[in-house]
Amino acid sequence: MNVNRDALINDLRGNVIEVGFTKVNGEKRVMLATLREDMLPESFRNSEAEKKEEKDFHQEYKESIACWDVQKGGWRSFRIDSVEYVQAKDGYN
DSSP, X not given: OOOOHHHHHHHHHHSEEEEEEEOTTSOEEEEEEXXXXXXXXXXXXXXXXXXXXXXXXXXXXXXXXXXXXXXXXXXXXXXXXXXXXEEEOSSOO
């Protein structure tokens, strides 16, 4: 699947997105991902340094997206070229 990285990052900033992808080890993975500030940890929301680190990551590593895994409650990343599908998820307003 051809994914527009910048558009996906923008979508993640406002929504929860289901992302299906293949991990580096070949395992298939489905993740509920977001960059919506109100869903990120309070420590992140209150830290300008952590916000800068996230933005710097996305500027430096153009082949990957770092996001918050809503189900696992932690930061994860995936490679753009491994994405099989993306789908907006309802119920996270």
